[in-house]
Amino acid sequence: MRILALLLVKTKYDMRNLWLALFTLLGTIINAQDLKARAKEIQEEGIELYRSExxxxxxxxxxxxxxxxxxxxxxxxxxxxxxxxxxxxxxxxxxxxxxxxxxxxxxxxxxxxxxxxxxFTTRELDYFTIRQSANEKVKTDTIFKHYNNTSMNLIPIITKDKIKKVYAVTGPSVDNIVVFGNDYLISFNDKNEVKNVEKLHKGIIIQNMKDEKVEHTISGLHSHVLENWQTITPTDICTLMLYYKFTNWEEYFIVSKDFVSMWRNKTNNLVIMNEKDFKKLTEMIEKSEKNNSNKN
Missing domain, CATH: 3.10.450 (Nuclear Transport Factor 2; Chain: A,)
Structure with a gap:
């Protein structure tokens, strides 16, 4: 988190150097393909959640x-x-x-x-059934937390591979805030029975749409600590897309002990990097800025 915060300060919220260095570096990272595939999967599911919402x-x-x-x-x-x-x-x-x-x-x-x-059509009946089952689970299972000035939205998903799941996402019921966290993934078996419930964030994260201390904020970030969700989640992407026109966050970062996830709202593009590779990225930017400064 500290490294990323320093990076944002050093670039004065000008992210062009970051993305240029990023795509240059990705071509040299051995395990970039695995992370690229993971990013593609999360990105596609996040966009589907957004379209549904x-x-x-x-x-x-x-x-x-x-x-x-x-x-x-x-x-x-x-x-x-x-x-x-x-x-x-x-x-x-x-x-x-x-x-x-x-x-x-x-x-x-x-x-x-x-x-x-x-x-209902046959397909709609599956969506209806898992949605209703998830609704009962949210009401009765103590894993689900409820907060004032928020509501929990249920988004059913059935993948091309017929994997059935419902995302429970917390949204604000008051103006001028964005809510991340307090979200859950409910998984189902072939009989539309709940087989697993997991938290996607440790708690709830509330951020203001605008920062009164900064005239024009175009970036934001939060951290992940749960071992199973070290990267950005599909629900994070859904939230960022839903509120982009209100926040104007062009880039958003998710930081964990192992990964840095970078989401670009303008292009709906996700990149996930290992923390060590991200350090290399910051060093490239610092070196580039130093060289430019010396030339001037």
Whole structure:
């Protein structure tokens, strides 16, 4: 953490030198391919979580504006159907009351609303089942913590390999803050039964969207200490993408004893480095800055 903080100070929040040195260094790191594959997996899942949450955020707005029987809606979930984000609203009788499908820009005016009541599709039934099971788990298992001015959102995921999981993510219910942590991964077996629950962060991390002491903050960071989650998590990426337009954090860093994860919001690009390789990166930047200073 100290090394990264010093790096941010030395570069005066100008991250161009960092990314230039980063991609130069990656070509010389022997184990870069393994970390690159891991980064790709986390990045893709984080983006899927984001797309699902965006459908949920705006799907509710679309439904409220066009449906006058909201009292019949008892829950909802979102998922990606053939590349299209959809938000499904259901009744207490486990019937689909409405489906809201979104284009890539998530503009509510472009959303397609279907108010035909119907049964779940086979795929939707799996999403519904694991989502409901996760909801009961959150209510009854003491591993889950609940904090004032927050709410816990459930995001079901079924991978191409038919791995079923639900991420429980804590979001703020007040303005001007971003919440990381207090998030969990609930894994399921083929019968849609909970087989494991794990914390993704040790606790809750609350950060202000804007730093009053800094006129224009474009970077942020926090640390990870749990042994199983030393790198950035898919939920971290989801949160960063959801709140990017409010924070303007162009880069964000996750630091642990073994790794430094670097997320670039402008390009939705993730790089994960070993801590030792990151030290090499800082040395490259310091050397480059020193040479430039001597030339001037």
């Amino acid at each position: 965006m459908a949920s955020w705006y799907g509710t707005d679309v439904l409220k504006a066009n449906y006058d029987k909201m009292e019949n809606v008892v829950g909802y979930f979102s998922y990606i159907d053939g590349g299209v984000p959809k938000c499904i609203f259901f009744s207490k009788n486990n019937k689909v009351l409405a489906t809201v499908a979104f284009p890539a820009n998530y503009n509510p005016r472009d959303a397609k609303l279907d108010l035909v009541e119907r049964d």
